[in-house]
Amino acid sequence: MTEDGIRLTEEQKRRRRARNIAIGLAIGALVVLFYLVTIVKLGPGVVNRPL
Amino acid sequence: MSLADAQGQMIDDTAWSGGHGGVGDYFALLKPRVMSLVIFTALVGIVLAPGGIHPVLAATALLCIAIGAGASGALNMWYDADIDRVMSRTRNRPIPAGRVTGDEALAFGLTLSGFSVLVLGLLVNWFAAAFLAFTIFFYVVIYTMWLKRSTPQNIVIGGAAGAFPPVVGWAAVTGSVSLEPLVLFLIIFMWTPPHFWALALFKSGDYEAANVPMMPVVAGERSTRTQILAYSLVLAPIGVLPWIMGFAGLAYGLVSAALGVAFVIFAYRVWAMRKGDAARKAAVRLFSFSILYLFLLFAMLLGEHLLIALISGPAR
Numbered sequence: 001m002t003e004d005g006i007r008l009t010e011e012q013k014r015r016r017r018a019r020n021i022a023i024g025l026a027i028g029a030l031v032v033l034f035y036l037v038t039i040v041k042l043g044p045g046v047v048n049r050p051l
Numbered sequence: 052m053s054l055a056d057a058q059g060q061m062i063d064d065t066a067w068s069g070g071h072g073g074v075g076d077y078f079a080l081l082k083p084r085v086m087s088l089v090i091f092t093a094l095v096g097i098v099l100a101p102g103g104i105h106p107v108l109a110a111t112a113l114l115c116i117a118i119g120a121g122a123s124g125a126l127n128m129w130y131d132a133d134i135d136r137v138m139s140r141t142r143n144r145p146i147p148a149g150r151v152t153g154d155e156a157l158a159f160g161l162t163l164s165g166f167s168v169l170v171l172g173l174l175v176n177w178f179a180a181a182f183l184a185f186t187i188f189f190y191v192v193i194y195t196m197w198l199k200r201s202t203p204q205n206i207v208i209g210g211a212a213g214a215f216p217p218v219v220g221w222a223a224v225t226g227s228v229s230l231e232p233l234v235l236f237l238i239i240f241m242w243t244p245p246h247f248w249a250l251a252l253f254k255s256g257d258y259e260a261a262n263v264p265m266m267p268v269v270a271g272e273r274s275t276r277t278q279i280l281a282y283s284l285v286l287a288p289i290g291v292l293p294w295i296m297g298f299a300g301l302a303y304g305l306v307s308a309a310l311g312v313a314f315v316i317f318a319y320r321v322w323a324m325r326k327g328d329a330a331r332k333a334a335v336r337l338f339s340f341s342i343l344y345l346f347l348l349f350a351m352l353l354g355e356h357l358l359i360a361l362i363s364g365p366a367r
Contacts, residue, residue, distance in 0.1 A: 040107045
């Protein structure tokens with residue numbers, strides 16, 4: 001992260017932020033999906049494990 | 052060689068101007084219109100498959116197939132940026148327009164390909180995941196990188212990639228493949244050549260300029276028209292096969308037969324009208340009708356199946 005690296009314009013920064021939000025939402029959706037499928041596949045068995 | 056040069060050129064030109072792509076540009080890389088057809092045909096494969104599947108798993112499978120198809124689209128646009136720049140139809144795509152760099156599209160396509168296959172395998176089943184991986188490979192490597200630029204049979208063989216989604220959908224439910232999804236595959240496979248050659252007839256200038264050996268460019272319009280008619284004559288009876296084989300009802304049988312006759316009539320007009328504006332109009336009409344044909348066939352399969360399920364109560 002040196003000062004003489006690529007400097008982004010305001011427009012590029014704005015679009016990067018929009019892309020980051022989209023990636024964040026996609027990852028969040030993936031978390032929800034894995035949670036849902038875990039419940040669907042295991043059901044009550046999700047708590048049935050050796051301690 | 053020229054491609055490598057063109058690719059290198061493109062990367063050099065845009066190396067300092069990356070990061071311009073908005074969310075919409077990346078969405079466009081997924082070829083959303085192609086994706087909608089993939090989602091629809093895969094849904095029919097899922098619904099028709101015996102045994103049923105939990106709705107959450109069905110939605111997951113559909114999502115993965117859609118993302119896999121989108122990833123193939125992004126990788127196709129990455130590789131084809133040089134010819135997309137030449138053709139009027141594709142000039143405004145994100146890479147030729149300079150909004151997304153080739154490297155960005157490649158990374159995007161590879162990431163989504165990996166995730167779609169991995170998630171389908173982990174959450175649904177690995178057979179369907181392997182099939183999805185093969186579909187992506189077939190579209191990107193076999194069709195885009197190899198066949199598209201080397202043979203006028205490009206879309207005939209490459210059409211298999213577009214025909215796989217209902218089979219992947221079926222495999223997501225059953226973990227296997229049987230004759231029924233292969234019939235769905237065959238319908239889309241035989242539909243692809245007349246559909247794309249009708250487009251190529253009125254866009255042949257584009258393909259010629261881009262050096263893509265589409266049938267009208269290589270074999271001439273006369274031969275293309277004859278082949279369109281021949282494929283249509285084969286497609287029409289194949290469209291009725293689901294009823295003959297007993298996995299679709301009489302309503303589907305009647306509608307598919309009528310649509311098949313209409314398809315042959317449109318193809319005959321393309322064959323008979325060879326010059327001027329009438330010839331162009333006939334090709335445009337066949338192209339438009341072919342989209343409607345495929346949509347209605349699969350919509351009938353879906354509607355009929357859901358109606359029967361509704362009347363006879365839930366399967367499980």
